[in-house]
Amino acid sequence: xxxxxxxxxxxxxxxxxxxxxxxxxxxxxxxxxxxxxxxxxxxxxxxxxxxxxxxxxxxxxxxxxxxxxxxxxxxxxxxxxxxxxxxxxxxxxxxxxxxxxxxxxxxxxxxxxxxxxxxxxxxxxxxxxxxxxxxxxxxxxxxxxxxxxxxxxxxxxxxxxxxxxxxxxxxxxxxxxxxxxxxxxxxxxxxxxxxxxxxxxxxxxxxxxxxxxxxxxxxxxxxxxxxxxxxxxxxxxxxxxxxxxxxxxxxxxxxxxxxxxxxxxxxx
Amino acid sequence: xxxxxxxxxxxxxxxxxxxxxxxxxxxxxxxxxxxxxxxxxxxxxxxxxxxxxxxxxxxxxxxxxxxxxxxxxxxxxxxxxxxxxxxxxxxxxxxxxxxxxxxxxxxxxxxxxxxxxxxxxxxxxxxxxxxxxxxxxxxxxxxxxxxxxxxxxxxxxxxxxxxxxxxxxxxxxxxxxxxxxxxxxxxxxxxxxxxxxxxxxxxxxxxxxxxxxxxxxxxxxxxx
Numbered sequence: 001x002x003x004x005x006x007x008x009x010x011x012x013x014x015x016x017x018x019x020x021x022x023x024x025x026x027x028x029x030x031x032x033x034x035x036x037x038x039x040x041x042x043x044x045x046x047x048x049x050x051x052x053x054x055x056x057x058x059x060x061x062x063x064x065x066x067x068x069x070x071x072x073x074x075x076x077x078x079x080x081x082x083x084x085x086x087x088x089x090x091x092x093x094x095x096x097x098x099x100x101x102x103x104x105x106x107x108x109x110x111x112x113x114x115x116x117x118x119x120x121x122x123x124x125x126x127x128x129x130x131x132x133x134x135x136x137x138x139x140x141x142x143x144x145x146x147x148x149x150x151x152x153x154x155x156x157x158x159x160x161x162x163x164x165x166x167x168x169x170x171x172x173x174x175x176x177x178x179x180x181x182x183x184x185x186x187x188x189x190x191x192x193x194x195x196x197x198x199x200x201x202x203x204x205x206x207x208x209x210x211x212x213x214x215x216x217x218x219x220x221x222x223x224x225x226x227x228x229x230x231x232x233x234x235x236x237x238x239x240x241x242x243x244x245x246x247x248x249x250x251x252x253x254x255x256x257x258x259x260x261x262x263x264x265x266x267x268x
Numbered sequence: 269x270x271x272x273x274x275x276x277x278x279x280x281x282x283x284x285x286x287x288x289x290x291x292x293x294x295x296x297x298x299x300x301x302x303x304x305x306x307x308x309x310x311x312x313x314x315x316x317x318x319x320x321x322x323x324x325x326x327x328x329x330x331x332x333x334x335x336x337x338x339x340x341x342x343x344x345x346x347x348x349x350x351x352x353x354x355x356x357x358x359x360x361x362x363x364x365x366x367x368x369x370x371x372x373x374x375x376x377x378x379x380x381x382x383x384x385x386x387x388x389x390x391x392x393x394x395x396x397x398x399x400x401x402x403x404x405x406x407x408x409x410x411x412x413x414x415x416x417x418x419x420x421x422x423x424x425x426x427x428x429x430x431x432x433x434x435x436x437x438x439x440x441x442x443x444x445x446x447x448x449x450x451x452x453x454x455x456x457x458x459x460x461x462x463x464x465x466x467x468x469x470x471x472x473x474x475x476x477x478x479x480x481x482x483x484x485x486x487x488x489x490x491x492x
Contacts, residue, residue, distance in 0.1 A: 007448050014397045015416035017390075022298035023312055025369050027290050030319045036283055039369070056320075084369050 028084045032056060035112060038083045040071065043097070045165060046196035047189040053083050054093060058110030062163045064185050079115075079162075101165060103132030103197070109166055116162075119147070123157040130171040133198045134227040134259070139175040144260070151175060159183045170194060177208030177226075199227060214242040214261050216253045223248040228259035271339040279331035282323070289339075290319055296340070296418055297347045303413045304351040306402045314354055318347040341424035348410060348428050355406060400450045408443035415440045 031037035033056040040053040040061070051071045053061040060079060065071035068085050075083045088094065099107045105128075113121055122145045130136050142154045158169040164184040170193040174180040179201060182190035191201040207226055216223030217234040223242060224231035242248040245255075245262040255261050269277070269288055277285035297318050302311035322343060326334060401409060401417075414425045415436075422440075426433040 008444055011444055011447055012416050014393070015401070015412065016419075017394050018299065018303055018398055018401065018417045019295065020299045020302055022294040022315065023308075026294050026298060026312055026315055027287070028369055029312075030290055030294075030316045031287060033316060033320050034286070034323050036286060087368050 028082075031082075032084065035060075035114070036081065038075065038079070038081050039086045040068075040075070040083045041086050041089050042068075043089065043094075045101070047185065047192050050165070050184075052089060052097070053079075054089070055081075055112055057112035057114070059093070059097075059163055059166060060112040060114075062165050062184075097166070105131070111163055111166065113162070116160075119150075119153065120157040120160060122147075123154050124161055124163075124167040124169075127158065127161075127167050127169055127172055130168055131229065132168070132171075134225075134229065135171045135173045135179075135194065135199070135204065136225060136259070137173055137175040137177070138180075140225070140260070141172055155181075165193070171197075173204070174208075177204065177213060179204060179208075210241075211243045212241045213244060214248055216240040216242060216248055216251075221253050222256050223253040223261060224256040225259045225261045228256055228261075230256055230258055275335055275337055275339055278326060279334040282326055286323055286326075289322075293340070293343050294319075297343060300344060300347050300413055300418055301351050303398065303401055303417055304348065304406075304410060305355060306398070310354060311351075314347060314350045317350055318343065321346050321350075338424065341420060341427060344414060344418065344420055344424070345428040348414070352406070352410070396454075400447055403450060404443055404446055408439050408446060411436050411439040412443040412447070416444075 028037055028039075032039050035055040035057040038053040038055045038060055040051050042049045042051050044050075048064070051061070051063050051065055051068075052059060053063075053071075053075055060081075061075060063071060063074065065074060072083045072085075075081070089097065093109070096107045096109050100109050113124065123141055126141050126145050138154045138158070139148070139151050141158075142148050142151045145154075147153070154172075158172055159181070161167050161169045161183060164170065164182075170182060170184075170190045179187060179190055179194070181187060182193075184190075194201050194204070204227070212226065214223045215226050215231045215234065217238050218240050219238050222230070223240075223245075240251070240253075242251070242253075248255075269292060271292075274285065274289055274292060278289060294315065297315040298311055301314040301318070302308065305311055305314065401412060404412065410429060411425055414420045414428060415422070420428070422433050422436055425440075426436045429436060431439075
C-alpha cells in the first residue's frame, strides 16, 4: 500500500492524538460489574443507618459501621475486595430491597455469596423462608436442612451471615425460645428488628422463661411454634400451651404443616 | 506488564490478574469505542461491556488457549463488534451506567476553559480530526481507527472486522483519501467565507458544525 504520501503521515500523526485516556470510573465500574470489586451505599433501617455493598452478581454485605472509610477497611479485610462508595443503590435494587425488608418474599434480591460453604448457604436459604413477623429456633433450621444434629453449626453460620436483614437471621432464636445473640450489633438490635416486624420481644422472652415452646388450638387440635401466623390467630379461650412436642402429641394434637414445629409430623 | 506476561498471569489467576488487564488496555478500548461512536458515555459503556465479555470468555478457557491469544487484537475485536451493534441501534449491550461513584473524576470537557492558547488550539485540532473521522462512513472509519489511532497490524484488523486483509488496506487508503478531501473542503470553505463558516457546504455538516474556528493548518509540505 502506498502509505507514504505526506498527507498520510500528517494524518497518522493527527489521528494518533485522538488516543484518549479512559475515564477514571471505567476501571472500578468494570470490576464492580464483574464482582471483582464492590460498590456500597448506606440505607436506613429500624436499627439505624446501614452500609449495603453489592456488585454485578448481587448484594454481598450488609454492615453497621461508624463511617464509610471504616466500612471500606473492614469490608476489604473480610471479603478481600475494594468497596467504592456510590451515592445510592441502583433504583431496581433499592426498590427490591425495600419491598423485601417490608416482608414481600416474592421480590428477588440477588445475593453474592461466593466463598461461603454449601452448609452456610443452606442455612441462609432456609432462613430466607421464615416470614416477616415470625421466628424459628436454631434447631428448626438444622432439622429443615436435614442436619438435625448441627444446631450449633447453624448458630455459627447465622452469625457469619454477610447479608443480615436480607437473610433474616434475626428471625432465628435459641432453641429454648429466648431471642439470643445477633451479629449485627448485638441482641438489642435483634429485639428492635423483631419489634419493627410487629413481634413483642418481651412476650417471646416471657414465653421462653415459662418453658412454653408450642401453642395449639383446642378447636383444630393443631399445634404450632408460638409466632406462627396460624398460632397468632388462636383466640385466648381456645389457646393451649405445651412445654414439649411430646406433651402435645400425648394430648392428641398434630403439628402445623406451615411452621412444621417438629419433624415427626411434618409429613402427616 | 506486556501482553505475554499478562496472558501468563491471567491463565494462572484470572480474578487476580484481570484488573491488570483492565489497566493495560482500558485507554485503547475506550479510544476505539469513542472514535467509533463519538459519544463519551456510550464509549464508556461499550468499553466496560467489552471487558465483561472478555472476562466471561476467559473463565471458560484453559491455560493453553489463553496463552495462544493475541490479546490486543482479540480485545479490539470485542469492542469493535459492540460498537458496531451500538452504532446500529442494537440492543446487545445493556446500559449499565446507573452507578455514580462518589470518587469519580470529571472527564475533561470539550468546552473552553482557562487554558493556554496553545492547549486550546491543540484541542481544537484534535476535535476537528475527531469530527472528520466521525463523518466517514463506518466501513472506512473503523479500519482507520484500528490502523491509525490504535495502531493495530493489518492482519489483526482484518480478523477484528472479519474482512480480507486486502479489503482492509483498501478501506484504510480510501478512508485517508476521504479525510484529505474533508480537510481540503474545510480549507476552501474557510478561504471563501473569510473565516466564517455558518453551516455552508462543507464536506459534511457534522464537520462544519463542530469546528467553530479555523483548525490549525497542517505543515505546508503536507499540502501537496
